[in-house]
Amino acid sequence: MNFSPFAWHHLRGKTPADWEVSRFSMEDRAGRLEFADREGLKATVSWEPCEREPDRLTTMSTFLANNILGKQRARERNLRVTDVHTEEVGLFIMGWLDERLPLQALAYDAKGKHLIRWVFEGLTAPAKRRSVVIPVLTAFDFNDDPDTCEYDLFGIHAVLPRQYRIEDIATFPARTMMAFEGDRSKARITFRRWGLARFHLEKQSLEQFYRSAVRGNGIDWISSTPCTVSSHEGLLIRYSAPREHHSDRFMARRWKNGQAYVWLDRAENRIYAYEQMGPDGYPVLPLADTIPGAKPSVPLS
Numbered sequence: 425m426n427f428s429p430f431a432w433h434h435l436r437g438k439t440p441a442d443w444e445v446s447r448f449s450m451e452d453r454a455g456r457l458e459f460a461d462r463e464g465l466k467a468t469v470s471w472e473p474c475e476r477e478p479d480r481l482t483t484m485s486t487f488l489a490n491n492i493l494g495k496q497r498a499r500e501r502n503l504r505v506t507d508v509h510t511e512e513v514g515l516f517i518m519g520w521l522d523e524r525l526p527l528q529a530l531a532y533d534a535k536g537k538h539l540i541r542w543v544f545e546g547l548t549a550p551a552k553r554r555s556v557v558i559p560v561l562t563a564f565d566f567n568d569d570p571d572t573c574e575y576d577l578f579g580i581h582a583v584l585p586r587q588y589r590i591e592d593i594a595t596f597p598a599r600t601m602m603a604f605e606g607d608r609s610k611a612r613i614t615f616r617r618w619g620l621a622r623f624h625l626e627k628q629s630l631e632q633f634y635r636s637a638v639r640g641n642g643i644d645w646i647s648s649t650p651c652t653v654s655s656h657e658g659l660l661i662r663y664s665a666p667r668e669h670h671s672d673r674f675m676a677r678r679w680k681n682g683q684a685y686v687w688l689d690r691a692e693n694r695i696y697a698y699e700q701m702g703p704d705g706y707p708v709l710p711l712a713d714t715i716p717g718a719k720p721s722v723p724l725s
Contacts, residue, residue: 425555427563431576432457434471434538437564440556443467445577450590467544467560474539477532481505484519484528487541492525513561516542523548529561536568575602579694580615582715588613611702613709618695621688625695631659634686634697642666643682651685651722653696653711658687660722665701679703685711685720 427438430445433452442461449455456470485505489498508519516529529542547557567574574583578593578600588604591612595601598619605612616637618624624633631648646662664680682701689696698711698718711720 425559427559429576430457431567431574431581433573434533434536434567435469435540435564436567436574436576437469437560439467439560448577450593452589465545466547467542469540469542471538471540473537474532475537477534478539480517480530480532481508481510481519483530483539484508484517487528488521488525513558515540515564515566516561518553518557518561520548527553527557529557531564531566533566533568536566538566538568540564540566578602579617582615584613584709584714606702606706609702609706611700611706613714614697614699615715616695616697616699619693621690621693621695625688630657630686630688630695631661633695634659634661634684644678646680649722651687651720653685653687653721654717654719656687656689658685658720660685660720663701681706683708685718 426441428441429438439459443459443466445457446460447458454472456468458465459467482505485503485508489495489503507521510517510519515531518527518529520527525548527544527548531540533540544557547553571586572583573586578595580600580602584604587607589607591605592603600617601614603612603614642665644664646664649660651658651660661684663682663684664678665682667677667679679701682699684697684699686697698715700709711718
C-alpha cells in the first residue's frame with residue numbers, strides 16, 4: 425500500500441495515498457483533520473491543549489461513552505476501563521472495544537503540551553490494523569518545533585516561522601491557495617498551486633497566466649525577470665499591492681515591496697507561486713528556506 429505525507433499545525437505523518445482530506449481546522453490551538461476515500465470517512469486526527477499527560481486508558485473509555493456508544497449504552501453495557509483492548513504502537517496507545525466499533529489511538533506531546541487522538545472507522549479488524557492503522561501510527565511524529573511549523577496539505581508543502589498564522593485557504597480540484605500572516609511583522613505570505621498547466625499555457629505565456637490569475641488582488645506589476653526554480657522555468661516578479669488590513673484598504677495604502685516566484689513543473693503539469701510582501705523592513709523569507717527542495721536561480725543582468 426502506498427502512503428502520502430501530510431503536516432498541519434501540530435501533526436505530521438503519512439496516510440494511505442487514496443485518502444483525501446475532507447475537512448480541516450484552521451485554528452492552531454485545537455482542531456482536527458478528517459480523511460476520507462470514495463467509500464466515506466476513514467479516520468480523524470485531532471489535537472487539543474493538555475498541560476499534563478492524562479491517563480490514556482481512562483480518556484479512551486470516556487470518549488467511547490460520550491462519543492461512540494453514548495452514555496446510556498455505556499451504562500447498559502457496564503463499560504469499564506478494563507474492557508478496552510490496548511496495544512502500544514510508536515508514540516501511541518491503540519485501543520478498541522470490539523471489531524464493530526471505531527478504533528482509537530492516543531499520544532501525548534509533552535514538548536508541545538498537546539493530546540493527539542486518532543479515530544479510525546471500519547479498520548479495527550486485525551488485518552486492517554496491520555495493513556493501515558499501524559503504518560499510519562508508526563509514521564506519525566509531533567510537528568512541535570518551537571521556531572517553525574511544517575505544512576503539507578492540498579499539494580502545498582512549506583515550512584514557516586511559528587509566528588505566521590493561516591489567514592485564508594481556498595481549495596478546488598485544480599486550484600489551491602494558502603495565505604499566512606505574521607503575528608508581529610504583519611507580513612503576508614501566499615502559496616498558490618494550479619493544475620492543468622498545459623491547458624492554461626496553450627495560448628498564453630506563464631507571465632500572462634499569472635497576471636490574469638491574480639488580477640483580482642489589485643496587484644500592479646513593477647518588473648518580471650526570467651529565472652529557474654529547481655531547474656523549472658519560472659519568473660521572479662516584483663509588484664505592489666493593497667495592504668491587507670481594513671483601515672489600510674480604506675485609505676488605499678499599498679505595499680510596494682511584493683515579490684513572487686512563479687514556476688512551471690512540466691512533469692507534474694502544475695504551476696506554483698510563492699508570494700510575500702509586508703511593511704518596510706519585514707523579514708523576507710528565502711524561497712529555498714520556505715519550500716523544501718525549491719532552489720531559485722536568477723540570471724545576472
